[in-house]
Amino acid sequence: MTRKNRGAPPTNESRTWVPVTIRDVAKVAGVSTGTVSNVLNRPDIVAEATRRRVLEAVETTGFIRNTQAYQLRGGRSHTVGVVVLDVSNPFFTEMFRGAESSLQAEGYVLMLASTDDSVEREASFVRAMEEHRVEGILITPAAADLEGLAGLRTRGVPTVLLDRKAAADEFCSVTVDDVRGGELAARHLFDMGHTRIVFFNGPTTIRQCRDRRQGVRKAVRALSKRSPREASELSVGALTVRHGEEVVERILSMVPRPTAVMCANDLLALGVLRGLASRDVRVPEDLAVVGYDDLIFGSMLSPALTSVRQPAFELGVAAAELLLDEVRNPEHRHREVRFEPELVVRASSSTAP
Amino acid sequence: MTRKNRGAPPTNESRTWVPVTIRDVAKVAGVSTGTVSNVLNRPDIVAEATRRRVLEAVETTGFIRNTQAYQLRGGRSHTVGVVVLDVSNPFFTEMFRGAESSLQAEGYVLMLASTDDSVEREASFVRAMEEHRVEGILITPAAADLEGLAGLRTRGVPTVLLDRKAAADEFCSVTVDDVRGGELAARHLFDMGHTRIVFFNGPTTIRQCRDRRQGVRKAVRALSKRSPREASELSVGALTVRHGEEVVERILSMVPRPTAVMCANDLLALGVLRGLASRDVRVPEDLAVVGYDDLIFGSMLSPALTSVRQPAFELGVAAAELLLDEVRNPEHRHREVRFEPELVVRASSSTAP
């Protein structure tokens, strides 16, 4: 009934701040709660004088609207969940920035979680976000199948897959054509005059790795019609710098020795470059190197790294647009927005063998 | 019957999901809502048979607890806000990962926002987070003063400053000793036998830049007692690669020419390296280079970049711990957790002049 200490000035020592409600504001302004609510939500229908009085009361009391109550009453949560595989990977943070830029403009706050490839963690985050009644979820699924996301679909939580395709009636998705990317990189090396290259791949359980491999093979098949081309394949357990560095030995001992190596991502390529530098193998004269992802740091190396650029920021923007459409448009249809990768040629591959 | 409806692809129209409440579960299980609540929150006090029946009903209905209602009733939001200057900066994402690792274990979900140095954006995010009743906020303030955060303090929202010190009675904070870091780097160069170095700084409006400069001056003062040491200071408007590259000309034209340059961060250093490479100046023989931040990519350059490492991940962990203490411990006292930077010596500075 009578609240303790309402409006008492908070001292540094005693943290006796009691949340101020719309009722407190009403009391101070000498109006009803309904009027306060109207001032906040439909200022036009309330008389000028009252409005001023209420706003003043809001100011003096330091009122901050309680979103939970608002939402419970039927309002929207203005929250979107984002679930990625790894926040420390620049590709994902760029995507996040893209999504953020679109969604913040619409008044949304983003919840971010990083699964580190763990299906269990993913499930737990998605669960938590559903409990928070997020209006939608952007997600890079950790598992190969989409079984774990079935609940989202049946419960009608708007969901957009990031860098992962889904069947048309399941989810919206934004993707990059990895087959095309692999093809671009391989073609470039062949065009530069290389005939024997190595495709240095990551684990083929990862879809991106499979697709890029397929692109490389496609390029080999297409170009071999004129003159023989060859791409040996080499695969390691993870897409890290360390794995890249460790495999250099194997590449150099191949007979006949390849003249170029195409890496499944930039981290592998950075490792390769490091390994080569320590063995005094010149790049690109002795061995040309191409990466994938176009991390900003690749351009600062000497030689600068040729790479396949993925429009991460734009991916995020597109995902946000799809989500907003699904949230607002009753006639929304799921669809896939597919981006084209782009080859960025730099010094590490610009000399003919 | 159970086939998908091929004729009409699904639109939003067919999303006939109505939110399942605790009341629906109660009806299905044939008990009261109170019992369902008990099963969910204090399973021990409800009879085995009833509990099983209720859990089964939860399963079949697909019930997901509404956090807003829970919280409105007096529960906690299990949400923490994180506000950083730039999500695409690896330093901040590492810090985020650190905080995430601690907070997720405690069942918290994180809201992330990136201010891009804008005080207005910061204010708007903090406001939104307060409306969401986050239990606490980790923030890298955009403004020089902490005026904009005064509201957080008076309202008693637990807040921890990231990489920014506050007066003892204001907020908790986690920081790295930038004075010490600047001193470490400068001392290292002097110890290697350099006597005339350049301190290549960013804008001194940034606290970190001021502190690092102070460290450099301290090293000069201390070591000059034996034999003369000198550090010219040079400052540019932003800590970017481009600014680093552009300033190379000025450094090379100094008379007498310095033998080493210490940069206020790694991005500047990367730019300097690039500029030097294009002018055939050898590193470290002609000019030694030291950076700050120890971005992972600096170690991959040749020559690899000497740098001052900041324990970003640990910073995040510490911030989370401070926040949790402030949230849970009634006798919490604000304090500063200060980390020591660490010099990582690599090839770019390992030769005497």
Add this chain to the structure above:
DNA sequence: AGTGATACTTGACACGTTTCAATCAGTGGA
């Protein structure tokens, strides 16, 4: 059978907000 104790279950209320039908005050017209 009566008594008390034990073990569950119930149902109303509170949380802070929005909404909406109802009320009130004021104005102008007849």
Add this chain to the structure above:
DNA sequence: TCCACTGATTGAAACGTGTCAAGTATCACT
């Protein structure tokens, strides 16, 4: 003076959950 009308304000209901005093059923023991 009465009526109709407009514009402004009110007050109570509802959202989904957790709590807790009060209730019921069951059982053991005399």
